[in-house]
Each structure stands twice: as structure tokens, then as C-alpha cells.
Ligand SMILES: Nc1ncnc2c1ncn2[C@@H]1O[C@H](COP(=O)(O)OP(=O)(O)OP(=O)(O)O)[C@@H](O)[C@H]1O
């Protein structure tokens with residue numbers, strides 16, 4: 160299994176404005192690897208994941224390619240995505256699991272339906288056990304599930320079709336530390352079993368624990384891609400360095416300023432107004448060659 164995202168861009172048309180949510184994204188992800196996609200709220204992480212699955216609303220325009228082996232997810236069409244990709248080749252752990260569960264049906268009924276649709280021989284109880292749920296939890300309705308349990312049900316749903324690629328969108332939001340640890344250990348186990356995981360998170364500590372590689376997004380663009388070990392010891396993009404310096408364990412120094420509006424992105428480096436190293440060079444868009452910065 161290999162995912163190769165190549166020049167992927169997403170635009171949303173709004174009345175009187177265009178949102179550049181993802182711009183010219185390029186990265187690769189192979190089986191057995193976990194790639195953490197990090198960056199501030201609103202930089203385009205979830206939109207990228209939804210683009211891969213054909214789950215964007217009608218006001219979105221997607222260009223570029225995303226090769227899942229020999230299938231281009233961007234041109235594949237709804238029928239192929241629905242029949243062959245979603246749940247079978249790519250599992251999505253959504254950003255707000257509670258919102259993705261059907262309120263009027265028990266967890267067991269929802270797992271059973273997913274397994275039936277995917278023609279899986281497993282029972283809901285077997286699937287639940289793999290996701291760290293007890294069979295008794297399955298008799299609950301979504302509103303009776305704690306945040307952690309809803310997360311596990313969402314994980315179980317994402318794993319129902321045994322997909323080789325998992326997109327996990329903020330899988331630890333709202334969880335307390337022990338559950339964060341458990342979820343991260345689970346994602347790592349999925350990789351070690353040979354799956355590929357795209358972990359979307361703003362929890363850099365979590366990313367450091369499980370990721371093999373890190374991609375940093377800023378204002379719709381990937382601005383740095385590196386092996387996790389290298390990234391966490393020596394980030395190259397000034398924005399990446401700023402993110403790490405903002406961690407409580409590393410000085411708690413926030414990056415000054417705010418990201419730009421995605422409806423009004425500058426022609427050059429979008430981080431320029433917040434960057435202490437900016438020069439006239441930054442008026443030109445830097446190309447991504449591991450890092451997209453004229454000074455790195
Ligand atoms: N349907 C839409 N129409 C217009 N703009 C949209 C739409 N969906 C998302 N956006 C915009 O696209 C941008 C990227 O959103 P996205 O959800 O990918 O951010 P994110 O990086 O996942 O942030 P977070 O960490 O908060 O989840 C945001 O500015 C958002 O407002």
C-alpha cells in the first residue's frame with residue numbers, strides 16, 4: 160500500500176470569496192508508517208483528509224492527484240469511493256466521533272451494520288474488543304457513551320473493514336491523558352501490524368510518541384516534512400520551530416500574531432508577517448524541498 164498525494168489543492172467557493180483550504184500538497188505514506196499532520200486550527204488538515212475520501216461539500220473544487228496504489232482518489236468518482244475505498248481501503252476516524260454516531264441506535268447496532276455492509280465475518284463484540292471496548296458498552300446509545308467510549312466506537316467503525324490506511328482526525332480531542340496514551344498506543348499497534356496511519360493532530364506530544372514522519376501545515380500548505388526524530392530535535396521551518404517552542408515542556412513561547420485568512424493569502428510565504436527571519440526573499444513563494452523556506 161502506498162498513498163502518494165501529488166499537487167492536491169482544495170478551494171471552497173463562498174459568496175464573494177474563495178477559501179484556499181489546501182494548496183499544492185505533496186507527501187507519501189507507506190504501510191507500517193505513521194505520518195503526523197500537524198498545524199494550527201483551520202490550516203486545512205481535516206479538509207485534506209476529507210478530500211482523500213471524496214467527502215467534501217458541493218462548494219469545493221479539488222485539483223491534483225492522490226494515488227492510492229494505482230487508483231487516483233481525486234478522479235475516482237463517488238461510486239468507486241463508496242464501493243471500494245471508504246471503509247475498505249481507507250478507514251476514517253472522524254474529528255468528532257459523537258457527531259458521526261447515529262443517536263437513536265446502540266453502538267452494537269451501528270457496528271453490526273458496518274460489518275454487514277462490508278461483508279465482514281466478525282461479530283460486533285469481536286470488533287469492539289479489538290478497539291478496547293467491553294461487550295457491555297455496546298448496549299449503550301451514543302448519548303450514554305463517555306467521550307472516550309464514543310472515540311473507541313468510532314475507532315471500531317473505522318477498523319471494521321480492516322483497511323490498510325487509517326485517517327485519524329484529532330483522535331485524542333477531549334480525552335484525558337490515560338485515554339490519549341491508550342489511543343496513541345493503539346494507533347502505533349495498527350502501524351506495527353502493517354497499516355499506514357495519517358494522524359491529524361495539534362497534540363505535538365502525541366505526534367512525537369507515535370509518528371515516524373511529520374508534515375507541518377501552515378495556511379493551507381505543507382511547509383515541512385521530516386522524519387519525526389529529526390523534526391523534534393531540529394525543526395527547519397521557522398513556523399515548525401515556533402510550534403515546538405510553544406510547547407509547555409519547551410519554554411511555552413507562543414508564536415506572535417495569527418495565521419492569515421485563507422480567503423486572502425499572500426503571493427509569497429504566508430508565514431512572513433510572523434517570522435523573525437523574514438527578508439525580501441519571502442515575497443516569493445518558497446518551494447517545498449523537505450522544507451518550504453528561503454532561510455532553512
Ligand atoms: N464547506 C466549507 N466552506 C468554506 N470553507 C470551509 C469549508 N470547510 C472548511 N472550510 C475552511 O477550510 C479551512 C480549513 O479547515 P480544516 O477543517 O481543514 O482545518 P483544520 O486544520 O482541520 O483545523 P482544526 O485543527 O480546527 O480541525 C478553514 O478555514 C475552514 O473554515
Ligand code: NI
Nearest residue numbers: 204205206254
Ligand atoms: Ni480538523
